[in-house]
Every structure is written in C-alpha cells, then in structure tokens.
Amino acid sequence: MNLLSRKATCNAHGENSSYFLGWQEYEKNPFDETRNPDGIIQMGLAENQLSFNLLESWLANNPDAAGFKRDGESIFRELALFQDYHGLPAFKKALVEFMAEIRGYKVSFDPNNLVLTAGATSANETLTFCLAEPGEALLIPTPYYPGFDRDLKWRTGVEIVPIHCTSSNSFQITESALEKAFLEAQKRNLRVKGVLVTNPSNPLGTTMSRNELNLLISFIIEKGIHLISDEIYSGTVFNSPGFISIMEVLADRKCDIEVWNRVHTVYSLSKDLGLPGFRVGAIYSNDNRVVTAATKMSSFGLVSSQTQYLLSVLLSDNKFTSNYIFENQRRIKERHEMLVSGLRNAGIRCLKSNAGLFCWVDMRHLLKSKTLEAEMELWKKILYEVRLNISPGSSCHCTEPGWFRVCFANMSEETLNLAMKRMKDFVDTNTTNGKNQSHQNFTRNSRRKLLSKWVFRLSFHNREPKER
Amino acid sequence: MGFSQLLSRMATDNGHGEDSPYFDGWKAYDRNPYHPTKNPNGVIQMGLAENQLSFDLIEDWIKENPRASICTREGIDAFKDIANFQDYHGLPEFRKAVAKFMGRVRGDRVTFDPDRIVMSGGATGANELIMYCLADPGDAFLVPSPYYPAFDRDLRWRTGVQIIPVMCDNSNNFRVTKEALEEAYQKAQEDNIRVKGLIITNPSNPLGTILDKETLKGLVSFINEKNIHLVCDEIYAATVFRSPNFVSVSEIIEEDVNCNRNLIHIVYSLSKDMGLPGFRVGIVYSYNDAVVTCGRKMSSFGLVSSQTQHLLASMLLDDDFVEKFLAESSRRLANRHNVFTKGLELVGIGCLESNAGLFCWMDLHRLLKEQTFEAEMILWRMIINDVKLNVSPGSSFHCKEPGWFRVCIANMDDETVEVALERIRTFVRQGKDADAPVKKKHWQNSALRLSLSSRRCDEGVLSPHSPMTPHLMSPHSPLVRART
Numbered sequence: 048m049n050l051l052s053r054k055a056t057c058n059a060h061g062e063n064s065s066y067f068l069g070w071q072e073y074e075k076n077p078f079d080e081t082r083n084p085d086g087i088i089q090m091g092l093a094e095n096q097l098s099f100n101l102l103e104s105w106l107a108n109n110p111d112a113a114g115f116k117r118d119g120e121s122i123f124r125e126l127a128l129f130q131d132y133h134g135l136p137a138f139k140k141a142l143v144e145f146m147a148e149i150r151g152y153k154v155s156f157d158p159n160n161l162v163l164t165a166g167a168t169s170a171n172e173t174l175t176f177c178l179a180e181p182g183e184a185l186l187i188p189t190p191y192y193p194g195f196d197r198d199l200k201w202r203t204g205v206e207i208v209p210i211h212c213t214s215s216n217s218f219q220i221t222e223s224a225l226e227k228a229f230l231e232a233q234k235r236n237l238r239v240k241g242v243l244v245t246n247p248s249n250p251l252g253t254t255m256s257r258n259e260l261n262l263l264i265s266f267i268i269e270k271g272i273h274l275i276s277d278e279i280y281s282g283t284v285f286n287s288p289g290f291i292s293i294m295e296v297l298a299d300r301k302c303d304i305e306v307w308n309r310v311h312t313v314y315s316l317s318k319d320l321g322l323p324g325f326r327v328g329a330i331y332s333n334d335n336r337v338v339t340a341a342t343k344m345s346s347f348g349l350v351s352s353q354t355q356y357l358l359s360v361l362l363s364d365n366k367f368t369s370n371y372i373f374e375n376q377r378r379i380k381e382r383h384e385m386l387v388s389g390l391r392n393a394g395i396r397c398l399k400s401n402a403g404l405f406c407w408v409d410m411r412h413l414l415k416s417k418t419l420e421a422e423m424e425l426w427k428k429i430l431y432e433v434r435l436n437i438s439p440g441s442s443c444h445c446t447e448p449g450w451f452r453v454c455f456a457n458m459s460e461e462t463l464n465l466a467m468k469r470m471k472d473f474v475d476t477n478t479t480n481g482k483n484q485s486h487q488n489f490t491r492n493s494r495r496k497l498l499s500k501w502v503f504r505l506s507f508h509n510r511e512p513k514e515r
Numbered sequence: 516m517g518f519s520q521l522l523s524r525m526a527t528d529n530g531h532g533e534d535s536p537y538f539d540g541w542k543a544y545d546r547n548p549y550h551p552t553k554n555p556n557g558v559i560q561m562g563l564a565e566n567q568l569s570f571d572l573i574e575d576w577i578k579e580n581p582r583a584s585i586c587t588r589e590g591i592d593a594f595k596d597i598a599n600f601q602d603y604h605g606l607p608e609f610r611k612a613v614a615k616f617m618g619r620v621r622g623d624r625v626t627f628d629p630d631r632i633v634m635s636g637g638a639t640g641a642n643e644l645i646m647y648c649l650a651d652p653g654d655a656f657l658v659p660s661p662y663y664p665a666f667d668r669d670l671r672w673r674t675g676v677q678i679i680p681v682m683c684d685n686s687n688n689f690r691v692t693k694e695a696l697e698e699a700y701q702k703a704q705e706d707n708i709r710v711k712g713l714i715i716t717n718p719s720n721p722l723g724t725i726l727d728k729e730t731l732k733g734l735v736s737f738i739n740e741k742n743i744h745l746v747c748d749e750i751y752a753a754t755v756f757r758s759p760n761f762v763s764v765s766e767i768i769e770e771d772v773n774c775n776r777n778l779i780h781i782v783y784s785l786s787k788d789m790g791l792p793g794f795r796v797g798i799v800y801s802y803n804d805a806v807v808t809c810g811r812k813m814s815s816f817g818l819v820s821s822q823t824q825h826l827l828a829s830m831l832l833d834d835d836f837v838e839k840f841l842a843e844s845s846r847r848l849a850n851r852h853n854v855f856t857k858g859l860e861l862v863g864i865g866c867l868e869s870n871a872g873l874f875c876w877m878d879l880h881r882l883l884k885e886q887t888f889e890a891e892m893i894l895w896r897m898i899i900n901d902v903k904l905n906v907s908p909g910s911s912f913h914c915k916e917p918g919w920f921r922v923c924i925a926n927m928d929d930e931t932v933e934v935a936l937e938r939i940r941t942f943v944r945q946g947k948d949a950d951a952p953v954k955k956k957h958w959q960n961s962a963l964r965l966s967l968s969s970r971r972c973d974e975g976v977l978s979p980h981s982p983m984t985p986h987l988m989s990p991h992s993p994l995v996r997a998r999t
C-alpha cells in the first residue's frame with residue numbers, strides 16, 4: 048500500500064518547474080551590494096519594497112496599534128482569543144473601504160460579503176473548492192502566474208484549460224480565444240465552471256480594457272459560468288488607462304442578480320502594501336452561499352488576529368491610505384520607467400504596461416530560434432552569465448517563446464541600474480561578437496559544468512521561492 | 516446547467532457539520548450571554564475550551580519586551596524584513612523557538628528538530644493538512660471516541676477521508692484498547708475500506724486524561740504491525756496540571772528502535788497551552804521526511820503571519836519566561852480543576868478522574884430519566900434553558916454511553932465559576948428534593964422559556980458582527996469559531 052497520499056507523491060505542487068529552479072541558483076549566489084557584488088540579482092520576485100518607510104513612519108506615530116491597545120486600553124486578551132471566522136469587523140470594514148478607495152470609489156463593497164483568508168493563495172484555492180468539483184475546469188488566459196497550477200489544481204483536483212493570448216494584439220483576451228478554450232475543454236471532457244483572470248495582469252502588468260471585461264461578462268452570461276477576478280495588483284496601477292474593476296462593468300451593464308452572483312473578486316495586501324508575510328487575503332462574492340461556504344472553509348487558514356487588528360487601525364486612517372496609494376503608485380511608476388528605459392538602452396522592448404511590479408519583456412530577437420529550447424537556453428545564459436534571475440515566459444504558460452517577466456520593485460535603485468548595465472553589456476557583446484566570444488567574456492565563474500548538469504536534471508530543491 | 520449545480524457539492528452540503536443540533540447551545544448563549552453585572556441571569560459559556568487563566572503573564576512579557584513587536588519603536592527596524600517574509604519554511608527563529616518549547620513542555624525528555632516544524636492555520640489547518648498528506652479520498656482513519664466534534668469537519672470535509680470511530684467506554688475509564696482497535700480495523704477490511712492510520716488526541720479532548728506509557732506503546736506497536744500512520748494531536752500537552760506526567764509519542768519512539776518513524780506525526784498548536792487561538796499557530800511535526808516536504812508546500816495555504824511568528828519566537832526563546840509560564844499556568848489549572856470538582860462533589864456529582872485539559876468530563880447519568888441519548892438531550896436542554904449553562908453533551912463527541920457532559924472551566928474568572936457551581940448545585944438539589952411527579956410540575960412551572968425575553972445585554976454583544984466589548988469575558992459563539 049502506498050504509504051502517503053497521491054497528492055503527497057505527485058508533482059501537482061508544480062515546484063519542479065523552471066520558475067522555481069531559478070530560485071535555487073539565486074539562493075546559492077545571491078547578490079549583495081557590498082558582500083557579493085557579482086552575485087545573481089533577484090528579478091523574479093514580484094514584491095513591493097518601495098514604500099515600507101511610509102508604513103514605518105505611520106507605525107512610529109501610532110504606538111497603540113502596535114501594543115495591542117485601543118484608546119490606551121489593553122485589548123490583548125480579546126485579540127488573543129479572537130478566532131471568529133467572520134473576521135474582525137473593524138478590519139473588514141477598513142479593508143473594503145481601502146478596496147473602494149483604490150477603485151476611485153466607483154464601486155462599494157459590503158464587509159459582510161468579504162471572507163478573510165491566509166493570503167490570496169488560500170483565497171484562490173478556497174474559491175475553487177466552492178465553485179468546482181474535482182475534474183471540472185477553469186479557463187485562464189495565458190500567460191498566467193505559475194503558482195495557479197498549484198493553488199487552483201493541487202488539492203482541489205480541478206483542471207486549468209488555457210485561453211491562449213498572443214503578442215499580435217498585446218496579449219488581450221479575444222472572443223475567439225475564449226471560444227477555442229471552451230471547445231478545448233469540451234474535447235477533453237472537462238466541464239467548465241468558470242474563467243479566472245488576473246487584473247491587473249501578472250505577468251503582463253497591464254490592466255484589462257473595458258472591452259475585454261465586457262467580453263468576459265458576455266461570455267460567462269452565455270455559458271452560465273463563474274468569473275473570478277484576481278485583483279491583487281489593483282493598487283499598483285500607475286498610469287492611464289487606469290484600473291477598471293469587474294464590479295464597475297457589472298454595474299454599468301445593469302446585469303441581472305444572477306450574473307452578479309457569479310462574479311467573485313480576490314484581493315490581498317501582499318502587493319499593494321508590500322506585506323506578503325502577514326498573509327492577508329480576501330474573497331469578495333455577491334453570492335451569499337459562496338460567502339457562507341468560503342467563510343467556513345477559511346477556518347483552515349484564518350488571518351492572525353494580531354495582524355487583523357494592526358491593519359484595521361492602519362487602513363482606517365484615511366489620511367494615511369490616500370497618501371500611501373498616491374505615493375506608492377508614483378514610486379512604482381518611477382521604477383517602471385527606469386526598467387523600461389534601461390532595457391530600451393539595450394535594444395530590448397517591453398510590453399506597454401501601466402501596472403504591476405514587473406515588465407513583460409520582449410527578447411524574441413535574442414533567441415537562436417523561435418522555440419522553447421532557445422528560450423530556456425537564453426534564460427540560463429541570463430541566469431548564469433548576466434547573473435539575473437528573471438522568469439521565462441514558458442513558466443507562465445506563454446505560447447510564444449522569447450518573453451520574460453522582469454521585476455523591478457524588490458531592489459534598490461542602484462541594484463536596478465546595475466542590472467540594466469549587465470543586460471546592456473550582455474546584449475552588446477552578443478550582437479557584435481560570435482558565440483565563443485560571449486562565452487569568454489561572461490563565464491567568469493565557470494558555471495558551464497553546472498549548465499549541462501542542469502539540462503538533464505530537473506530536481507527539486509527544498510527551498511520555496513517567494514510567491515508570484 | 517441547473518442553478519444549484521453552479522456551486523460545488525462541498526459548498527452546499529453539510530460536510531462542515533455546523534447544522535448539528537448541538538449548536539442550539541451556542542445560540543442560547545449568543546442570545547443571552549452571562550455578564551456579572553449587566554446580565555447575571557444569562558447563560559454561562561462552558562462549551563468553549565479556552566485557556567484564559569494566564570494572560571497576565573503573557574501581557575506582562577509583551578510590555579517588558581517591546582522589541583518582540585515589529586511595530587514598536589524598539590522593534591521597528593525589523594518591520595520591513597518581517598513584513599516581507601513569506602517563505603513557507605517559516606522564520607528560522609520561530610521554528611527554533613517552537614521546537615524548544617515543545618521539548619520544554621515534555622520536560623526536556625525529548626528534543627525536536629526545527630527543520631521538521633511545518634506551519635499551518637491553527638491545529639484546524641494542521642489536522643486537515645496531515646490528512647491530505649497521508650490519505651486519499653475514501654481512505655479512513657481510526658479515531659477513538661469520545662472525540663473532538665470538529666474532527667468530522669477538519670479530517671473529512673474537503674479531504675474526502677472517512678472517520679471510523681473506535682468506541683471506548685467507562686468500564687476502563689475510556690482508554691482505547693487493542694481489542695477495540697483490532698475490531699474496528701477488521702470491520703473496515705471487511706467493508707473494503709482502506710485504513711490509512713489512527714489519530715488520537717493526547718491529552719484527550721473531551722476526557723482531560725492522558726495516555727499511560729503502556730497504552731501508548733501498545734498503540735505504536737499496533738500501527739507498526741498494520742503499517743498504518745499514527746497522528747498524535749498533542750494540542751493540550753502543557754495543560755497537564757498534576758501527575759502522572761505527560762508522555763508524548765515522541766518519547767515512546769525514542770525508546771522503541773523497532774518503530775517505523777515514517778509512520779509517526781504530531782499535531783500541535785499554541786491555542787490551548789498558551790491561550791492564543793486568535794494567533795492561528797498550528798504545527799505539523801512529522802518524522803517522515805516526505806511528509807515534511809509535502810506538508811511544507813501545502814502550508815502555503817495557511818502560513819502563520821510573520822508578525823506573529825516574530826513575536827512568538829522572542830517569547831518562546833525566553834527560557835525564564837517559558838519556565839515561569841508553564842509552572843504558573845499549570846498551577847492555576849490545577850487550582851481551577853480542584854475548585855470545580857470539589858464544588859460538584861458537594862451534590863454528589865462526579866467527573867472522570869483527569870489531570871489535563873481545560874474541561875471536566877462530568878458524569879450526569881444518575882440524572883437521566885433513562886439511560887438513553889434521548890434522555891441525555893432532554894437533560895441537556897434543561898441545563899441550557901433552566902440552569903443556563905452551555906455545556907456540551909457527550910453525544911456530540913460520539914460518546915458510546917449517554918449521560919456524560921464536557922464542561923469547560925478555564926474560560927472564566929473565579930466568581931463566574933462559583934455562580935456556575937451554585938446553579939448546578941441548585942438544579943441537582945431541586946431534582947433530589949422532588950419526586951418524579953413533582954419534578955415534572957417543577958419543570959413546567961419554572962422559568963423554562965428560552966431567555967429571549969431577557970435581552971438585557973448590549974445589542975452589540977448579541978450580533979456576530981458586533982465590535983468587541985473589552986469587558987465581556989467570553990467572546991462570540993463558536994458557531995463562528997475555527998475550533999471549540
């Protein structure tokens with residue numbers, strides 16, 4: 048008898064993919080400005096490290112929140128005991144207001160329809176448990192966040208069928224792509240229960256257009272299925288056309304309640320506030336049955352009451368939130384500009400984007416051939432020679448080889464500049480000289496041996512890279 | 516597609532177990548919660564296994580150690596790194612601290628390896644996680660009864676794993692026997708059900724007893740013989756307040772060289788021992804490397820907030836504090852247990868002899884009209900409506916014999932315990948003083964009505980969505996709670 052479960056012994060956790068293997072190498076040789084200036088620079092981590100000082104100064108001015116106090120009185124005991132899966136009312140109220148503020152108050156949310164979960168990771172899994180049976184499917188536009196393969200499929204037994212998007216129209220979702228995916232599912236005998244989109248997109252960094260959103264709504268109306276909108280990056284939109292949330296479009300279309308009940312939003316504070324360690328995720332649904340079921344399921348991953356309380360005070364401070372949202376977006380925009388111009392300098396273009404903590408970078412012209420193998424080869428060169436850990440498009444299920452996701456908000460300006468310089472040097476050398484020359488110039492640490500070992504061994508290392 | 520099919524079966528069935536009639540007790544409490552001054556005739560919450568006796572010790576420590584918080588002036592330089600830390604391995608110092616604490620709780624008779632510590636969303640999350648690692652849908656785990664009611668949800672709901680109760684009774688103080696296990700195992704074989712393991716709670720909820728070394732050894736040899744897993748939920752390990760000393764499965768396997776360690780797993784949490792259920796600290800400790808690896812990946816779905824990890828790491832690495840806390844907490848639990856059991860003895864009510872837990876397993880079978888579960892339910896409703904105590908009937912724990920009730924005693928202050936005891940004594944005396952017919956009349960005449968009319972508390976307290984009221988001892992109904 049097999050000692051462990053099938054889930055324990057399969058690979059559905061997805062951690063054998065190249066996306067995670069890059070982490071391994073980074074861990075072995077991490078860049079440090081002073082201690083390891085030749086190390087690998089981490090650009091595969093979609094973290095927002097740009098605005099911590101704003102949080103820190105708020106904390107310095109609000110000692111009560113830190114010390115389990117409310118109006119000077121200790122509430123430690125209450126917080127220590129508070130495990131109500133409905134969540135701290137003050138926190139949910141503050142959170143929905145923050146979500147509304149991010150949407151320019153064009154939408155409002157009812158805290159009673161919000162379910163708190165341990166990060167968006169848990170939110171996405173929980174929603175999937177509520178909406179689909181094992182063996183049913185969700186349609187997801189490619190390229191998509193690699194973690195979805197684990198979060199949506201592993202323990203739920205649900206399948207993902209990709210909606211293929213291409214650079215021909217900047218990777219936007221089209222009606223025909225949706226239909227094609229639906230048919231593909233049918234061919235595979237999979238009942239489709241819904242579409243899941245990330246808006247703003249990871250890895251594209253673009254916000255969905257009103258047209259795309261309308262297309263999606265028409266599609267789910269026609270098929271009678273759900274729509275999940277993962278809006279985890281909604282607060283990172285730094286440029287026009289601005290963020291349009293799915294709820295806004297629903298309202299504009301004056302949809303039936305039946306449709307409202309099939310549209311669900313996922314949120315988290317991991318990207319907008321840069322607090323992934325605090326594990327704050329949320330599901331918002333208009334369907335009470337989904338809210339009820341998800342609330343009960345959240346028992347398996349509640350948010351620490353200590354954290355709920357701290358954030359309830361933080362997010363209730365409207366002066367803070369409005370300044371934060373504005374300043375955070377400004378800083379993201381600045382960084383984005385740095386990356387885009389730095390890459391442009393190296394003759395590399397990025398998909399035009401207005402959100403996210405990364406760019407979707409076009410390196411097709413650097414590929415030896417339009418193949419997955421060539422993409423992997425380029426990726427490894429960038430990892431070992433240029434010493435940048437970036438994410439290859441194939442790990443995001445992109446059908447066109449040559450695209451890479453490059454993060455820019457998890458390092459200092461100096462480090463970003465250095466990364467751009469390394470990239471430029473690499474490109475210059477590669478385009479002016481032949482293959483041999485570029486090897487001579489860049490293999491200082493002689494990782495070629497490792498390179499060939501790599502091609503044959505896709506082993507898993509016991510180290511989880513950061514999410515998203 | 517029909518409208519009802521839009522959601523999964525899981526979302527619409529009763530697998531969460533919250534539609535059970537046992538929640539009537541909670542509802543009665545929610546509608547009419549006791550308060551010493553504002554609602555002295557309200558229902559006293561005795562169905563909630565919380566440890567509220569030693570908060571002051573923790574509060575004092577937090578005051579004296581501002582660096583442990585990433586939000587204070589002293590601790591804020593750690594804010595950025597901690598807030599950013601989402602590695603599912605957990606903060607190294609947190610794992611070190613928890614491993615150390617677990618060892619300390621076991622009298623340092625064993626040491627735990629920090630690299631085997633896997634986080635989860637409370638013990639609730641831990642129990643579900645270990646099931647996902649060890650069993651496939653349709654597989655079964657043996658569970659000695661009486662057992663914690665929420666196992667029905669935690670072990671089965673989303674995992675699809677089955678529970679096979681192994682009935683225990685008072686003839687041997689509810690100890691699980693080899694014969695009972697064998698019988699349950701054989702029956703499963705006959706029914707073509709694949710048994711993947713045995714899960715025990717030690718110290719026991721609801722019994723409050725600990726397993727002696729011989730029994731534990733017997734369990735270890737049983738699972739080795741059948742080549743099935745042993746999961747030990749040791750969540751109440753530090754609530755042992757009197758000898759005999761707690762013996763953990765970790766100690767047994769140290770001595771047993773023949774035991775296949777790949778079959779041994781411990782579930783732990785800080786919710787009971789430290790009284791911190793709100794912080795959601797669940798731990799899976801497995802001696803099986805593959806389970807640790809898989810469990811760690813799965814822990815992504817329920818990591819402990821890094822803010823909380825950081826605070827607790829400091830606290831649990833403070834040896835002086837831990838020593839003082841464990842000793843004092845134990846002393847207070849012993850005292851409370853003593854007061855309560857002595858108080859019951861005054862009216863001839865006995866409890867199962869116990870030396871752990873946050874509750875007593877009260878024997879009320881003499882008060883039953885007849886030795887049936889129907890009679891138990893009738894008695895239970897009387898206790899809720901007349902005596903106004905929310906206690907948990909044995910049947911909710913899948914107990915084989917009627918007449919047992921779990922009464923929680925560590926979630927209130929001394930005065931409230933006295934009030935509760937007095938109410939019980941009054942109830943028992945009234946029952947004794949009257950003969951059968953008069954008893955009936957008494958029941959009909961007394962203030963039987965559900966205390967819906969006496970809503971003297973703040974409206975805010977009654978609604979599940981009310982803001983927290985600092986003065987109320989008992990928080991909201993566990994209808995909404997992760998763990999009772």
